[in-house]
Amino acid sequence: MSGIHADDQPLTLSGERFTAVYHLSGVATAIQARQRAQDICLEQTVEFPDELIPHAAIREQIVGQLAALEPLDQDRWEAVIRYPVEVAGRELTQLVNCLFGNSSIQPGIRLVRFDLSERLAQFYRGPRFGQAGLRDRLGVRHRPLLCTAVKPMGLRPRALADLAYRLALGGIDLIKDDHGLADQVFCPFDERVTHCAAAVDRANRETGGHTLYVPNVTAPAPEITRRARFARAAGAGGLLFCPGLAGLDALRALADDDTLDLPILSHPAFQGSFTLDPRSGVAHGCLYGQLNRLAGADATIFPSYGGRFAFSPEDCRAIVDGAVRPMGHFRPIFPVPAGGMRLERVPELVDCYGRDCMLLIGGDLHRGDDLVKNCRMLLETVTAAAGRSQD
Amino acid sequence: MSGIHADDQPLTLSGERFTAVYHLSGVATAIQARQRAQDICLEQTVEFPDELIPHAAIREQIVGQLAALEPLDQDRWEAVIRYPVEVAGRELTQLVNCLFGNSSIQPGIRLVRFDLSERLAQFYRGPRFGQAGLRDRLGVRHRPLLCTAVKPMGLRPRALADLAYRLALGGIDLIKDDHGLADQVFCPFDERVTHCAAAVDRANRETGGHTLYVPNVTAPAPEITRRARFARAAGAGGLLFCPGLAGLDALRALADDDTLDLPILSHPAFQGSFTLDPRSGVAHGCLYGQLNRLAGADATIFPSYGGRFAFSPEDCRAIVDGAVRPMGHFRPIFPVPAGGMRLERVPELVDCYGRDCMLLIGGDLHRGDDLVKNCRMLLETVTAAAGRSQD
Numbered sequence: 001m002s003g004i005h006a007d008d009q010p011l012t013l014s015g016e017r018f019t020a021v022y023h024l025s026g027v028a029t030a031i032q033a034r035q036r037a038q039d040i041c042l043e044q045t046v047e048f049p050d051e052l053i054p055h056a057a058i059r060e061q062i063v064g065q066l067a068a069l070e071p072l073d074q075d076r077w078e079a080v081i082r083y084p085v086e087v088a089g090r091e092l093t094q095l096v097n098c099l100f101g102n103s104s105i106q107p108g109i110r111l112v113r114f115d116l117s118e119r120l121a122q123f124y125r126g127p128r129f130g131q132a133g134l135r136d137r138l139g140v141r142h143r144p145l146l147c148t149a150v151k152p153m154g155l156r157p158r159a160l161a162d163l164a165y166r167l168a169l170g171g172i173d174l175i176k177d178d179h180g181l182a183d184q185v186f187c188p189f190d191e192r193v194t195h196c197a198a199a200v201d202r203a204n205r206e207t208g209g210h211t212l213y214v215p216n217v218t219a220p221a222p223e224i225t226r227r228a229r230f231a232r233a234a235g236a237g238g239l240l241f242c243p244g245l246a247g248l249d250a251l252r253a254l255a256d257d258d259t260l261d262l263p264i265l266s267h268p269a270f271q272g273s274f275t276l277d278p279r280s281g282v283a284h285g286c287l288y289g290q291l292n293r294l295a296g297a298d299a300t301i302f303p304s305y306g307g308r309f310a311f312s313p314e315d316c317r318a319i320v321d322g323a324v325r326p327m328g329h330f331r332p333i334f335p336v337p338a339g340g341m342r343l344e345r346v347p348e349l350v351d352c353y354g355r356d357c358m359l360l361i362g363g364d365l366h367r368g369d370d371l372v373k374n375c376r377m378l379l380e381t382v383t384a385a386a387g388r389s390q391d
Numbered sequence: 392m393s394g395i396h397a398d399d400q401p402l403t404l405s406g407e408r409f410t411a412v413y414h415l416s417g418v419a420t421a422i423q424a425r426q427r428a429q430d431i432c433l434e435q436t437v438e439f440p441d442e443l444i445p446h447a448a449i450r451e452q453i454v455g456q457l458a459a460l461e462p463l464d465q466d467r468w469e470a471v472i473r474y475p476v477e478v479a480g481r482e483l484t485q486l487v488n489c490l491f492g493n494s495s496i497q498p499g500i501r502l503v504r505f506d507l508s509e510r511l512a513q514f515y516r517g518p519r520f521g522q523a524g525l526r527d528r529l530g531v532r533h534r535p536l537l538c539t540a541v542k543p544m545g546l547r548p549r550a551l552a553d554l555a556y557r558l559a560l561g562g563i564d565l566i567k568d569d570h571g572l573a574d575q576v577f578c579p580f581d582e583r584v585t586h587c588a589a590a591v592d593r594a595n596r597e598t599g600g601h602t603l604y605v606p607n608v609t610a611p612a613p614e615i616t617r618r619a620r621f622a623r624a625a626g627a628g629g630l631l632f633c634p635g636l637a638g639l640d641a642l643r644a645l646a647d648d649d650t651l652d653l654p655i656l657s658h659p660a661f662q663g664s665f666t667l668d669p670r671s672g673v674a675h676g677c678l679y680g681q682l683n684r685l686a687g688a689d690a691t692i693f694p695s696y697g698g699r700f701a702f703s704p705e706d707c708r709a710i711v712d713g714a715v716r717p718m719g720h721f722r723p724i725f726p727v728p729a730g731g732m733r734l735e736r737v738p739e740l741v742d743c744y745g746r747d748c749m750l751l752i753g754g755d756l757h758r759g760d761d762l763v764k765n766c767r768m769l770l771e772t773v774t775a776a777a778g779r780s781q782d
Binding site for chain 1: 400402404430435436437438439440443444445446448449452453477478480481482483484485487488489491492493494495496497498540542543544545546547569570571573574575576577609610611612613614633635636637638640641643644659660661662663664665666667668671672673694699700701730753754755757758
């Protein structure tokens, strides 16, 4: 390579780095493991053959550094790679790109967790409420929170509002839109949100409760803000958002918006493909836990083991860990096990997830004739189970 | 279920439906295949137990309909499901949600293609240029287009501009930012784009050529528009965008922006996890082809077989098919094989992809001392190979 870039200013980066941990699968030897880890160091930064890198300073200051490499089992290795904070810039889009952009396309590489350094973490506010803030809003201290959805799609706004009213009468803490409710002609967003927020408000006045209505504001970018502001003005108490559909950074923008000041539930729609293959993609705890938390979700919905999806108890524990374990200034958030949860499983779920979770029970509440009674029974069951698990 | 929603207005949807095709894996019997397909019909619409759906009209007008179910091989079936156009609304976020939101979380379900009906397609403009429009801008009729990237990360804006100048002198058609170049302190967006656009313009004036500089505008939502407008004002001739990082709908918004009027190259960063497991996720042709095209990409970058990624020739052919096959009013777009393409493979690539592709050659152009000469050799090789493949 000729000295054509000799007039370039020298790089003088801070030297501070953040950490990503990958699991490499299908690795036959230690030498192969090291080669694949080194390839990630290049792929996620310069995307350039090592021998063609024009300056030593780029190799030293830009390229990822392999900090540790350990065997996990016969053909899997754990690689810890440290990237310069400056490579990730000040933007979530580029941070995610640096963590796993091109490596998402390689088989046998799974991003399992990351640790931001202080300098990098400062660019992210994270959850505005977290567990403590959301408990404050609801006035619920010592039991799991209860969440359900107004559904099914096809009901008109007034019918959904009628459901919301009865769910709130029954004492559910958070009543969210089903995530398929967007802005369809048979159920326009503004009309639905107006009616449902008013219905929940009416129930709260009757019961003295603090139920929050949480409409779905997943939408094209400019519409997200409009709908969120409309929802707030109409009396919504939180926002539902699908970062898999609209982007993790759009979630971040929603959480950072001081004019909204509403807790956010994130929903996993269109994110599932990241976690299904254990040899590639992003680990459950990293995606549903860390990344959603970094982006500002106050609660992260995921399909619990034992429902109609196929997550294992171990997957679910990893999500809880990503949601609550120490992560700089980022508040712990609620794990929200969901996906076909049945009422009779509530004691088991409380045993498993403890008091600091939010249980999302959907269709099963609608069995029988008396929705309000079903909700009250659910609340009693959860309160009793949490009392038991308090010891 | 009591008649509590009896006061609801009846549903009167159009009856028009659009189609999604899924491959179901790990299916033992025809009965099981039918059950799993019926589950998708519910999951992607009402997310509600069939027996609890409160109105017959919802079952008839909202729930997906299984239109065909055929065995593919011993344990795989193809299911064709038709959804009401109204369920998908008028928004890409909800259309994608309806196609694969929750089903992305289920193992053994792969979205392989979709066909929009006319009424649904009208909400999407699609590619502004497509193959023909991009060829017009470049004045290149009869050979594959040539693309490369300014890299590696770590070079300063003036050094990248110097590279861009020489790549343009050498006759490369599109010179894009490496997709890891965002807005880092060592290479700020505005400064990089100003210098690179000016450098390419200078080369064009010297050669009489029409090389386009294509900066990366992947960013947080409000910044996307600002950077794209800045880039256009600075003289950029196209935009690079990573929908996996910033959202497919953000790509759609960029393509729809009449004030920009620039061709868009989409890059697959953070989309790879969708395609890696053949039993789940989204098929190559559907993701890199159809979805990117629907969202307005004029060219779709993907890692070609035989490079440093692991796509098969069959995967790549499926992407080409998704990029070019008839799809309503959506223009055919350029497939852009990339990912460690070496110069000596160019004739083979042209044989494989034909003339209507864009070849993206990165690091390999930088071998040896003379970048301009390498580019000219590449152009000659491609022109000769395309002449041969013209017969």
